[in-house]
Amino acid sequence: MPKKLLVGALPAAAVLLLTGCGGSGADERSLGDAAASTTRDAGPFFGECGSVTDDEVAKAFGVPGFATVVRNSVGCEWQSSVQDGQGSPHVSFSWYRGSPIGRERAGSELIGRPATDVEIGAHPGFVSSLSSRLCELGVQFGDDFVHWSISYAGAAPTADPCRAARQLAELTVERAQK
Structure with missing residues (x-):
């Protein structure tokens, strides 16, 4: 010009x-x-990684340790070095502020993982799974929610992924700070 x-x-x-x-x-x-x-009340504070330790994740997940642990402002991810087949076991925690849990639930259902209602510590949520290798669990706190995802990918499961997700979600809910 x-x-x-x-x-x-x-x-x-x-x-x-x-x-x-x-x-x-x-x-x-x-x-x-x-x-x-549209102003919303902030939910509780969950702390880094949902206030759950690496050892607690390893115990619930059924693996001895993790090769990779990622922590950032969105959440945490743990990935095992144990590989069996095409992938390695993976656990993630996410904390969503001011985001509808229904969108996460609908996304799970859209990709073929039917969701069912759960309640943890008097808070509503959902759990969805795909075979014995993957489970997602979300718990709602007003306009916020937390989400645990357990995936064995191509690896042989070492624990029931939905039981592990529930154990970790229960710890997060118990430790939430208002």
Whole structure:
């Protein structure tokens, strides 16, 4: 674009931007009311990895240890070095703030893992599984939820994945800090 056109376009763009941002007081009040009506209460604090230790995960999962442990602001993942077949065992924990648990449940059902209702520590949730190699368990806390996923991939299961997911979810729920 030639310099003259660029220089002329910048003030015009600034005027459009400023005009688009303005509004009447009524418009601003209705936006403020809408924002206030969608404000949600924060759920409890679950701590790093759902307040569950690596040793507790290994015990529930039925493996002696992990080759990889990943911790970040979204959750934690544990992967075993034990390999049998095409993959290695895997455990993950995720904590979702202000996200509907129904979307996670629907996603499981869409890919062929029917979900059933569970309750852990008086909190509703769901569990879905695929054979004896994979289980997901989510527990709702108001507008938040936590999610445990246990997968043996191509490896031979060393524990029932849904029993392991439930044990880990129970520890997370017990240790939640309000």
